[in-house]
Amino acid sequence: MKFMGAVNIVVVTLLGILVSDSHCKVVQFIFGDSLSDVGNNRYLSRSLAQANLPYYGIDFGNGLPNGRFTNGRTVADIMGDHYGLPRPPAFLDPSLTADVILENGVNYASGGGGILNETGSLFIQRLSLYKQIELFQGTQKLIKNQIGAEEAAKFFQGAKYVVALGSNDFINNYLMPVYSDSWNYNDKTYIDYMMETLGDQLKILHGSGARELIVFGLGPMGCIPLQRVLSTNGACQERANNLALSFNKAGSQLLQQLSSKLPNASFRFGDAYDVVNDVITNPSKYGFTNSDSPCCSLGRIRPALTCIPASTLCKDRSKYVFWDEYHPSDSANQLIANELIKKFGFLGNNQNAPAPAPEIAPSPEGK
Ligand SMILES: *[C@@H]1O[C@H](CO)[C@@H](O)[C@H](O)[C@H]1NC(C)=O
Ligand SMILES: *[C@@H]1O[C@H](CO)[C@@H](O)[C@H](O)[C@H]1NC(C)=O
Numbered sequence: 001m002k003f004m005g006a007v008n009i010v011v012v013t014l015l016g017i018l019v020s021d022s023h024c025k026v027v028q029f030i031f032g033d034s035l036s037d038v039g040n041n042r043y044l045s046r047s048l049a050q051a052n053l054p055y056y057g058i059d060f061g062n063g064l065p066n067g068r069f070t071n072g073r074t075v076a077d078i079m080g081d082h083y084g085l086p087r088p089p090a091f092l093d094p095s096l097t098a099d100v101i102l103e104n105g106v107n108y109a110s111g112g113g114g115i116l117n118e119t120g121s122l123f124i125q126r127l128s129l130y131k132q133i134e135l136f137q138g139t140q141k142l143i144k145n146q147i148g149a150e151e152a153a154k155f156f157q158g159a160k161y162v163v164a165l166g167s168n169d170f171i172n173n174y175l176m177p178v179y180s181d182s183w184n185y186n187d188k189t190y191i192d193y194m195m196e197t198l199g200d201q202l203k204i205l206h207g208s209g210a211r212e213l214i215v216f217g218l219g220p221m222g223c224i225p226l227q228r229v230l231s232t233n234g235a236c237q238e239r240a241n242n243l244a245l246s247f248n249k250a251g252s253q254l255l256q257q258l259s260s261k262l263p264n265a266s267f268r269f270g271d272a273y274d275v276v277n278d279v280i281t282n283p284s285k286y287g288f289t290n291s292d293s294p295c296c297s298l299g300r301i302r303p304a305l306t307c308i309p310a311s312t313l314c315k316d317r318s319k320y321v322f323w324d325e326y327h328p329s330d331s332a333n334q335l336i337a338n339e340l341i342k343k344f345g346f347l348g349n350n351q352n353a354p355a356p357a358p359e360i361a362p363s364p365e366g367k
Pocket of ligand 1: 050130131134
């Protein structure tokens with residue numbers, strides 16, 4: 001009896017090791033721009049796209065700037081929390097190790113980055129999507145060295161992928177006459193060019209093991225405060241909004257195509273254009289009081305370009321759709337995330353139970 005018990009324990013222990021070895025944690029790899037950046041640009045010392053100064057991060061954790069270009073959480077933060085996934089650290093965070101990656105995944109998102117390499121060059125330094133993919137492939141080598149090729153392949157195939165770029169390709173490229181893309185393309189050929197590039201990039205990710213991947217579409221970017229100040233009456237820029245709609249339509253078709261063509265791929269596209277457009281038109285319907293100007297602003301100086309310590313904050317940050325000239329507030333991000341969760345539904349073969357509430361979920365209070 002005693003002997004059998006000992007054998008049992010040995011067998012159980014062996015199985016335990018085998019099971020835990022071949023069951024890597026499900027983590028996320030996030031590719032994006034300032035809407036998803038969680039600190040990469042902090043380490044790009046020459047980048048002009050920075051969220052290093054107060055009051056960025058005021059409603060997140062200890063309230064100090066953390067690299068997010070908003071007062072609280074990003075859309076990807078809120079969605080990941082909902083699906084019970086760990087929040088991936090910034091790739092450029094010096095404390096990132098293979099063990100941290102195996103537990104949490106990685107976030108490569110960089111403020112000013114675009115689908116196209118040339119996008120955002122005015123910011124001097126930023127990680128474009130191709131660069132982010134290169135860094136991801138470097139990450140794969142590191143993990144392979146740590147756990148072996150077979151386990152690494154399972155780890156990367158079991159992970160979730162988020163790709164969320166595109167607005168800079170318009171706002172900080174095509175719609176700015178200083179960029180040659182603005183005169184080399186028209187609306188249709190530019191979106192074709194973006195789709196061809198994005199298609200190639202997503203195929204590389206699939207070739208590197210990505211199986212479950214979601215792409216976020218664009219919101220009504222002609223209504224961000226920065227775009228509104230360009231028109232004399234403060235109205236939304238219809239052209240920018242129409243480009244976002246065309247991008248979303250083409251993106252949705254591209255993802256359907258890729259998903260049916262690439263083996264074992266669940267590649268999906270979702271946008272929150274309609275609901276954001278409705279919030280902007282009818283803010284009170286959603287509990288907002290302002291949908292056309294930034295919560296953080298510098299007196300009457302518009303556009304203020306960034307939020308700085310000399311800025312003043314709106315009374316109630318939870319009632320402003322926009323945090324600064326470009327970026328939605330935490331409460332607007334919550335609304336966008338809710339819409340995307342509704343569209344994407346339950347993410348595939350997710351072993352993690354949905355988390356009941358985000359760990360760091362500050363409810364912005366007026367100050
Ligand atoms: C884009 O940049 C990457 C480096 O990050 C480079 O390998 C690639 O060739 C570039 N693509 C184009 C079309 O310029
Ligand atoms: C697709 O999934 C099947 C079943 O899990 C597997 O045998 C096959 O190798 C996978 N193919 C690719 C390209 O991932």
